[in-house]
Amino acid sequence: MAKVKGSVDGGKGNAVITVLPTRHDMHLLRKVWHCLMGTVVALLHGFYLPSPLGVYMFSVLFLKCIILEISRKNFPTINKMIQAVLGPLMRSHEVDKVAGTFYYAMGCWFAATFLPKVVAVHTILCLGWVDPIASTTGILLQKTGRLGNGKCLYGMVVGGTAVAVVGYVYLGYTFPFIDQQTQLLVAVLGGLVAGLVEVR
Numbered sequence: 460m461a462k463v464k465g466s467v468d469g470g471k472g473n474a475v476i477t478v479l480p481t482r483h484d485m486h487l488l489r490k491v492w493h494c495l496m497g498t499v500v501a502l503l504h505g506f507y508l509p510s511p512l513g514v515y516m517f518s519v520l521f522l523k524c525i526i527l528e529i530s531r532k533n534f535p536t537i538n539k540m541i542q543a544v545l546g547p548l549m550r551s552h553e554v555d556k557v558a559g560t561f562y563y564a565m566g567c568w569f570a571a572t573f574l575p576k577v578v579a580v581h582t583i584l585c586l587g588w589v590d591p592i593a594s595t596t597g598i599l600l601q602k603t604g605r606l607g608n609g610k611c612l613y614g615m616v617v618g619g620t621a622v623a624v625v626g627y628v629y630l631g632y633t634f635p636f637i638d639q640q641t642q643l644l645v646a647v648l649g650g651l652v653a654g655l656v657e658v659r
Contacts, residue, residue: 479551485598489548490591493563497587504571505580505633514571521568524561577633581649584629585622589653593618610658619654623647 480486500520504513531538542549553559566586570579596618597611604612627646634642 479546479549479554481551482594483598485595486550489550490595492548493591494587497563497583500567501580501583501587504583505576505629510576513576517564517568517571521564524558524564528557528561580633581626581629584625585649585653588625589618589622589657592621593654593657606658608658612658615654615658618657619650621650622653623650626650 480489500516503516504510508516527541531541538554542554549558563586567583570582570586574582593611593614595614597614600611600613606612623646626649627642630637630642630645631639
């Protein structure tokens with residue numbers, strides 16, 4: 460665990476005195492939230508909301524993240540309030556930097572806005588699952604199978620495999636008429652891309 464002190468950000472008080480996990484901590488609550496929210500918003504967009512409403516949902520989410528990040532950067536009191544509420548889901552480096560949720564919301568918004576709905580849902584599922592699974596594997600294996608950038612090769616394999624399984628289930632449910640070979644091929648390709656991006 461990393462200790463985050465109030466002197467972060469040049470002593471301007473943008474950080475509260477607390478203890479937050481680092482990238483190298485397990486942080487199970489964050490990982491469960493990541494997978495759960497990715498699955499929920501993907502299924503909402505894919506099966507319960509018309510495409511325009513789904514795009515609107517992700518646009519509002521992304522816009523809120525933009526406003527929150529600008530507010531956190533410029534108003535220390537707001538930053539402290541957000542830490543008090545979302546602290547259990549935050550990492551230490553996010554105290555005075557852009558939170559990972561911002562990039563996640565941006566990815567979901569981009570997928571929903573610019574990709575066909577079926578592809579967007581598959582992409583959002585990949586976003587939701589690959590990072591937590593790959594990260595968990597890397598933390599459990601610690602220094603085993605490390606690449607030059609510090610990423611874990613086995614994390615890529617396990618994370619990509621998890622995405623392939625999720626994609627296979629999703630494609631089988633969405634396209635019950637396609638043959639299993641095509642379904643498996645698309646799922647594996649999705650897992651491969653997700654795994655490679657994870658160790659970039």
